[in-house]
Amino acid sequence: MGSGSTELKAEYKDKEQESGSKNRYIVLVLVLTGVLMAVLDGSVVSIALPTITEHFRVSIAESQMIMTAYLVTITSLLLIFGKVAERVGKARLFMLGLALFTSSSLACGISTSLEMLVLCRIFQATGGAMMFSISAAIIFLAFPKSEQGRAMGYIGSTVAIGSILGPTLGGFIVDLLGWSYIFLINVPIGIVQLLLSARYLRIEETRSKSLEVDWIGGLTLIALIVSMMTFLGQLSYGFAPTPPILLLALIFVLSFFGFIINESRQKSPLLDLSIFRYRMFVLPSISMILFFVANLMITVLGPFYFEGVRGYTASQVGLIFLIVPAITVFGAPLTGAVYDRHQFRYLAALGMSIMALSMIALGFLAMSTANDIRQLLICFVFMGLGAAFFQSPNNTELMRSLPVSKINIASSFTATIRNLGMALGVSLSGLLVSLQMAQAGYYGTISDAGPAILASSISRVMMIAGGLCIISAIVAIYRGSKMK
Structure with a gap:
C-alpha cells in the first residue's frame, strides 16, 4: 500500500479532485472487499495449518511454506506493483489482481499435493499484491477532498476486521466444510466482485507514457527475501552444511549486497537508503519487526498446541485467537488518543514489556496440561493489551521520525517490514519447533507427535517469542530515552 500512497499524492497535487466519482461508495466497497480477502488469506491459514499438515502427512517445516510463500510474495511485490500501476493504470491493475486472486483461490482449493498448494498460494499472493499496492490510491482518487480522510480510515478498519475474522x-x-473451503469461498465472491468492478470501477487517473521500474532492485529484493526464507526452512532439517543450504546462503549474501549497491546508485530506487541515517526511524522499525516475528510465532504454533495437546476443535481455537486482535482493534485507537494527548515516550516499551511477560507466562503454563485454560486465556488478554499499547505510539513515532518529504518512503517501508516480520515469524516457528522436537529425540512430523512432545517443544518456542519481545522493549526504552 505504501507505493500506492506515494503515487496518489503526486497525482492529487497535479489535479485537485473536488467532486470525486459518482459511484465512489460502490468503488469503496469493491476495493475494501478485495483488501479484506487479501488480509483474510494471510491469516486464515494459520488455524487450518494443523489439518492441512495432517492431510498431506508432512512436517510443519514443509506445511508452513503455505503461509511463508504467501507473505514472502506480497512482501516482495508491493513496491514493484506500485510502480507498474503508473503505466498500467490503478483500476486495471486492481481488476487483473482480483482475477488472478480468484482463479488461484480455486486452484488452491482443489490442490492435490502440498507442492501444488504452495505454488498456487504464490499466484494468489501475486494477485493480492496487485490489489493491495494501489487500494489506497483508488479510494483516495474516487472521493472528493472533503471526504478523503474518512474514506482512507476505512482501510485501516478493514485490515483490523480481517485480522479478527481470519482465525x-x-x-x-x-x-x-474442510480446509479447502477457506480458499474456495473466495471464488463466488471474486466473480461477483469482478462483474461489478468491470462496470463501476472507474477513476480519473493519468498514466505514465513509460514504465519506470527499478527491475534490478526488484529482482534482487525477491531473491533476497526468497533465499532467506528458504534458507531458514532448510535449517529445520539440520544444520549440516549441505549443498542446498550453502547455495541458499550464497544467494542470500550476493542478493543482499547486490540490492544495497543497486539502490545506492539508482536515481529512482525502490528503497531510498537515506532513511537509515535517521536513528529515530531505525529504532522503531527494529521494534516493529521483532513484534511481528514474535506474534506470528505464537499464531502459527498456538493452533498445534491447542488442537494436539488440549484436544480443541479448529473453531474453538479460532475463538481463542480472536482475543488478541479484538482487544487490539478497540484498544489501539484509545492508546493512540492517550499518546497524542500526553506524549508518554515509554508507552511502546510498556506495551512490549507486557507482551514479553505474557508470552513467557504462556510458555510456562503450556508446559503442563494440568493448568486451567482460564490461565492461558488471561495470557492472551494481556498480549492483546500489550499489542494495543505498543502499536499506535510505535507507528506514530516511526512516521514522525523522517522529514515530510520522506513520509511516503516511511509508509511503503513499514508495510514491507511488517510483512517481512510476519514471514520471518512463520519460518522461525517451523525451524525452532523442529529443533526442539529433535532435541527431545523425536524426528517425525508434528501431526504425529504426542501431546507431551508438543507441549514441551511449543512452550519453549513461546518463551523464545517472549525473549524477542524483551529485546524489542529494550530498543523501545532506549528510543524513549533519546526522544526530546
Whole structure:
C-alpha cells in the first residue's frame, strides 16, 4: 500500500479532485472487499495449518511454506506493483489482481499435493499484491477532498476486521466444510466482485507514457527475501552444511549486497537508503519487526498446541485467537488518543514489556496440561493489551521520525517490514519447533507427535517469542530515552 500512497499524492497535487466519482461508495466497497480477502488469506491459514499438515502427512517445516510463500510474495511485490500501476493504470491493475486472486483461490482449493498448494498460494499472493499496492490510491482518487480522510480510515478498519475474522472464520470453515473451503469461498465472491468492478470501477487517473521500474532492485529484493526464507526452512532439517543450504546462503549474501549497491546508485530506487541515517526511524522499525516475528510465532504454533495437546476443535481455537486482535482493534485507537494527548515516550516499551511477560507466562503454563485454560486465556488478554499499547505510539513515532518529504518512503517501508516480520515469524516457528522436537529425540512430523512432545517443544518456542519481545522493549526504552 505504501507505493500506492506515494503515487496518489503526486497525482492529487497535479489535479485537485473536488467532486470525486459518482459511484465512489460502490468503488469503496469493491476495493475494501478485495483488501479484506487479501488480509483474510494471510491469516486464515494459520488455524487450518494443523489439518492441512495432517492431510498431506508432512512436517510443519514443509506445511508452513503455505503461509511463508504467501507473505514472502506480497512482501516482495508491493513496491514493484506500485510502480507498474503508473503505466498500467490503478483500476486495471486492481481488476487483473482480483482475477488472478480468484482463479488461484480455486486452484488452491482443489490442490492435490502440498507442492501444488504452495505454488498456487504464490499466484494468489501475486494477485493480492496487485490489489493491495494501489487500494489506497483508488479510494483516495474516487472521493472528493472533503471526504478523503474518512474514506482512507476505512482501510485501516478493514485490515483490523480481517485480522479478527481470519482465525474465527477459518476455524468454523475447517470444522464444517474442510480446509479447502477457506480458499474456495473466495471464488463466488471474486466473480461477483469482478462483474461489478468491470462496470463501476472507474477513476480519473493519468498514466505514465513509460514504465519506470527499478527491475534490478526488484529482482534482487525477491531473491533476497526468497533465499532467506528458504534458507531458514532448510535449517529445520539440520544444520549440516549441505549443498542446498550453502547455495541458499550464497544467494542470500550476493542478493543482499547486490540490492544495497543497486539502490545506492539508482536515481529512482525502490528503497531510498537515506532513511537509515535517521536513528529515530531505525529504532522503531527494529521494534516493529521483532513484534511481528514474535506474534506470528505464537499464531502459527498456538493452533498445534491447542488442537494436539488440549484436544480443541479448529473453531474453538479460532475463538481463542480472536482475543488478541479484538482487544487490539478497540484498544489501539484509545492508546493512540492517550499518546497524542500526553506524549508518554515509554508507552511502546510498556506495551512490549507486557507482551514479553505474557508470552513467557504462556510458555510456562503450556508446559503442563494440568493448568486451567482460564490461565492461558488471561495470557492472551494481556498480549492483546500489550499489542494495543505498543502499536499506535510505535507507528506514530516511526512516521514522525523522517522529514515530510520522506513520509511516503516511511509508509511503503513499514508495510514491507511488517510483512517481512510476519514471514520471518512463520519460518522461525517451523525451524525452532523442529529443533526442539529433535532435541527431545523425536524426528517425525508434528501431526504425529504426542501431546507431551508438543507441549514441551511449543512452550519453549513461546518463551523464545517472549525473549524477542524483551529485546524489542529494550530498543523501545532506549528510543524513549533519546526522544526530546
